[in-house]
Amino acid sequence: MQIAIVLFEHCTALDAVGPYEVLSRVPDATVHMTGAGRTVVRTDTGRLGLQVDTTYAEIPEPDIVVVPGGFGQRVHREGSELHEWLLEADRRTTWTTSVCTGSLVLASAGLLAGRRATSHWLARADLAEYGALPSDERVVVDGKYVTAAGVSAGMDMALTLVARACGVELAQTIQLGIEYDPQPPYETGSPDRVPGWAVELLTSARSLFV
Amino acid sequence: MQIAIVLFEHCTALDAVGPYEVLSRVPDATVHMTGAGRTVVRTDTGRLGLQVDTTYAEIPEPDIVVVPGGFGQRVHREGSELHEWLLEADRRTTWTTSVCTGSLVLASAGLLAGRRATSHWLARADLAEYGALPSDERVVVDGKYVTAAGVSAGMDMALTLVARACGVELAQTIQLGIEYDPQPPYETGSPDRVPGWAVELLTSARSLFV
Numbered sequence: 001m002q003i004a005i006v007l008f009e010h011c012t013a014l015d016a017v018g019p020y021e022v023l024s025r026v027p028d029a030t031v032h033m034t035g036a037g038r039t040v041v042r043t044d045t046g047r048l049g050l051q052v053d054t055t056y057a058e059i060p061e062p063d064i065v066v067v068p069g070g071f072g073q074r075v076h077r078e079g080s081e082l083h084e085w086l087l088e089a090d091r092r093t094t095w096t097t098s099v100c101t102g103s104l105v106l107a108s109a110g111l112l113a114g115r116r117a118t119s120h121w122l123a124r125a126d127l128a129e130y131g132a133l134p135s136d137e138r139v140v141v142d143g144k145y146v147t148a149a150g151v152s153a154g155m156d157m158a159l160t161l162v163a164r165a166c167g168v169e170l171a172q173t174i175q176l177g178i179e180y181d182p183q184p185p186y187e188t189g190s191p192d193r194v195p196g197w198a199v200e201l202l203t204s205a206r207s208l209f210v
Numbered sequence: 211m212q213i214a215i216v217l218f219e220h221c222t223a224l225d226a227v228g229p230y231e232v233l234s235r236v237p238d239a240t241v242h243m244t245g246a247g248r249t250v251v252r253t254d255t256g257r258l259g260l261q262v263d264t265t266y267a268e269i270p271e272p273d274i275v276v277v278p279g280g281f282g283q284r285v286h287r288e289g290s291e292l293h294e295w296l297l298e299a300d301r302r303t304t305w306t307t308s309v310c311t312g313s314l315v316l317a318s319a320g321l322l323a324g325r326r327a328t329s330h331w332l333a334r335a336d337l338a339e340y341g342a343l344p345s346d347e348r349v350v351v352d353g354k355y356v357t358a359a360g361v362s363a364g365m366d367m368a369l370t371l372v373a374r375a376c377g378v379e380l381a382q383t384i385q386l387g388i389e390y391d392p393q394p395p396y397e398t399g400s401p402d403r404v405p406g407w408a409v410e411l412l413t414s415a416r417s418l419f420v
Binding site for chain 2: 012013014017018020021024025030031032033040043045046047048049050051053100120121138139149150151152153155156159160163168169171172173175176177178179180181182183184185186188189190191194195198199201202205208209
């Protein structure tokens with residue numbers, strides 16, 4: 001099984017690395033960190049470089065594609081090399097997936113038209129501009145398209161994907177391997193359950209994510 | 211505030227990138243991905259390269275240190291450049307922290323003697339060999355030493371750290387920014403709540419982590 005995790009300049013690190021940590025533990029799967037060129041790209045907060053090992057042209061037929069978000073996705077929504085590769089690759093994938101605002105890349109390619117999908121909470125409504133049906137679930141599976149909510153949701157998405165693609169027992173074993181028994185210190189991971197000031201602050205900083 | 215996140219060959223990607231995603235969003239903090247040399251290191255599952263931007267010598271006085279785990283930590287437990295830097299840096303840090311088996315590096319340097327600490331569930335008991343007091347909490351704070359359980363626990367650790375170092379409101383805002391409202395698909399993130407076969411399987415693959 002060939003898995004392509006896309007990297008581009010100013011992607012969000014955890015959008016890519018959360019799924020990586022899960023998917024790179026699937027036996028008989030090979031994960032390729034794939035991008036426009038074999039170089040180091042800087043993540044959106046600027047202080048980490050991730051190595052692109054393979055170019056899009058080198059991975060023409062991945063079984064699974066993962067597209068991360070981050071404000072860097074803005075330049076990939078149309079006419080980009082990523083868009084072109086994605087449209088071609090999607091013809092043969094078994095699963096086409098995204099984390100956070102990566103779903104805007106899929107949607108703007110027309111891949112989510114008429115499908116339920118999610119994104120970072122700050123960007124979820126934008127999916128409708130491309131004909132997708134925004135959902136507030138954390139992981140949305142519609143046919144072979146699997147989209148995750150913001151940033152940290154990529155781990156929940158990847159485990160869901162492993163269960164579907166390889167069986168529940170493998171997903172459960174990987175979850176134990178990475179000790180994914182989350183205990184966030186606060187209940188503030190969703191805009192429904194936080195003080196208004198936090199939502200307002202982040203809405204004013206929307207361009208950091210979308 | 212200067213934050214050094216350590217990278218070394220065969221570290222676990224999420225151990226470093228989980229805290230990175232949280233800590234790189236702290237205003238007025240600068241995160242340095244720090245290692246033995248300015249090069250790309252490969253993570254433990256081999257399919258991702260992370261860029262070391264600064265050498266240990268360039269960051270002699272970090273306020274916060276984060277040491278990840280992964281089987282690559284085995285060679286850093288004594289007489290290593292990492293150990294030497296860590297012992298020196300720790301004299302002035304406000305927080306010295308670890309994720310997963312990174313705590314074995316701290317412990318083997320003598321920094322956790324007589325202190326409560328945690329690690330990946332497969333390695334927790336090993337802490338006692340170095341005089342630390344193993345705890346099964348997900349995040350353990352003992353003085354300025356903060357240790358996290360396996361892999362994914364680094365996010366819980368980093369948010370706990372931000373709350374202590376910078377205030378609860380910032381931690382809550384960052385948690386909302388990365389939409390950390392985890393919904394793992396299974397209850398198998400802890401060895402206490404999984405079928406015996408999963409624990410046995412991972413115990414037989416212990417060298418992947420410890």
